[in-house]
Structures are given as C-alpha cells and as structure tokens.
Amino acid sequence: MAAASVSALAFEPASHAACDATAQLPWRRPTRAEAEAAVRTLIGWAGDDPRREGLLDTPARVARAYEEWFAGYAQEPAEILERTFGEVAGYDELVLLRDIPIESVCEHHMAVIRGVAHVAYLPSERVVGISKLARLVDAFARRLQIQERLTAEVAEALEQTLRPRGVAVVIEAAHECMASRGVRKHGASLVTRRFTGVFEEPERRREVLAALAG
Ligand SMILES: Nc1nc2c(ncn2[C@@H]2O[C@H](COP(=O)(O)OP(=O)(O)OP(=O)(O)O)[C@@H](O)[C@H]2O)c(=O)[nH]1
Ligand SMILES: [Zn+2]
Numbered sequence: 116m117a118a119a120s121v122s123a124l125a126f127e128p129a130s131h132a133a134c135d136a137t138a139q140l141p142w143r144r145p146t147r148a149e150a151e152a153a154v155r156t157l158i159g160w161a162g163d164d165p166r167r168e169g170l171l172d173t174p175a176r177v178a179r180a181y182e183e184w185f186a187g188y189a190q191e192p193a194e195i196l197e198r199t200f201g202e203v204a205g206y207d208e209l210v211l212l213r214d215i216p217i218e219s220v221c222e223h224h225m226a227v228i229r230g231v232a233h234v235a236y237l238p239s240e241r242v243v244g245i246s247k248l249a250r251l252v253d254a255f256a257r258r259l260q261i262q263e264r265l266t267a268e269v270a271e272a273l274e275q276t277l278r279p280r281g282v283a284v285v286i287e288a289a290h291e292c293m294a295s296r297g298v299r300k301h302g303a304s305l306v307t308r309r310f311t312g313v314f315e316e317p318e319r320r321r322e323v324l325a326a327l328a329g
Pocket of ligand 1: 221222223260261262263290292293297298
C-alpha cells in the first residue's frame, strides 16, 4: 500500500502519559484499548493498513500475546522459591539444572533472545524443587531484558531466597536483533555468567564450569 494512504489513516492518538517518554506525569500502565491502538500505529508504520480484514483482529491478538511474552512482570521470584525441602539426607553437593530453554525479549529492539540457561547452587541444608529453577529463569526472562541483567537477577534471587553456599548461572543465547537486522550475524551467541559465594573462588568456579560443560 502507498505511504500516502497509510499516513491518511485516522489512528487513535497515542498522546497519553503511559506512552509519552517526555511526560512529567507518573507512569501508568496503558489500558488494553490503548495497547491495541499502539499496535495499529505500528502496523501503519510497517506500511500496511490496519483496517484491512486480515489485520482487524491483530491488535487484540498482539495484546494477548504480550501477556504471555511479558508474564514475568506479574511474577514474584521469592514466591517461586518459597517451598524448600530439608529432608535431603545430608546431601550438600552441587545441584545443577542444565539446558533450561529460555526465550526473552531484548530491551533495545524488542527482538527475541533465545537460548539456554544453566543454573547451579551448592545447598546449605535446604533444596528447592527443580522445576522452580526453571520457573525462576522464566520469571526474569519474560520481561524486557539485556542478557547480563537476566543472568545477574536469576543468581541474585537464588542467593537471597535460598541462602546457599554459592550460585552459578550461565546463559548462552542468540539475539534476533543481531541476526534478522543490523549486523545480521546468524549463529552468534552471547555467553554470560554470574557466580556468587564459594563459586567466586577460581578453583570452585572451574569445578562448576566443568560440571556445566558435562
Ligand atoms: N550487552 C548487551 N547488548 C545487547 C543485548 N541485546 C542487544 N544488545 C545490543 O544493544 C546495542 C544497542 O546499540 P545501539 O547502537 O543503541 O542500537 P542500534 O543502532 O540498533 O545498534 P545495531 O544493533 O548495532 O544496529 C546493540 O549493540 C545490540 O547488539 C544484551 O542482552 N546485552
Ligand atoms: Zn536487541
């Protein structure tokens, strides 16, 4: 469609405090109607006509999809790790969950980050259900992120809630913003690592990295 006809569309105005980065008003979450209007604006910006039949329901679908992609904002990491188990027969060795698939969204381009996370900790008395490690990763991944912060937040939440002797988090992920646009480097992946407690010691760090490598 021609650019002239797109610019002639009567989009709903996006002049509310929720979207205006320069506004002095406190931020508020936009309504669903405002979110859908913003999607119509982006469809127009892409060069298409949001009024055509195939696109009529798209803003509502995108709003629903956002609720899944960004479900992490509604999750409280400490609650995920609330239930712990103390009957471990003295087990005090490494607990390591490897290859947890992750999907996140980069906060610079809102493009997908996809990869795996490895989460390890050295318990002190209590352990957490392993599914909770994956849930914890998701709670932070399903937000706008940079990988370094995602890595640090997972480690910090485990450290604060479980108080283990040490935590190691390694994430390896490909950034769609580097593959489908910009520098266009398919296959490159970013590796980020965070170590706390005993894993700050070089020897223990080597041990956990060897375990992570399988
Ligand atoms: N450190 C880090 N950088 C990221 C992450 N996700 C995306 N980026 C980078 O964020 C940077 C944003 O740079 P800008 O120069 O502001 O944006 P840009 O002009 O779109 O940059 P290009 O992607 O190089 O075209 C880019 O280099 C991205 O590759 C991440 O998780 N961690
Ligand atoms: Zn990006």
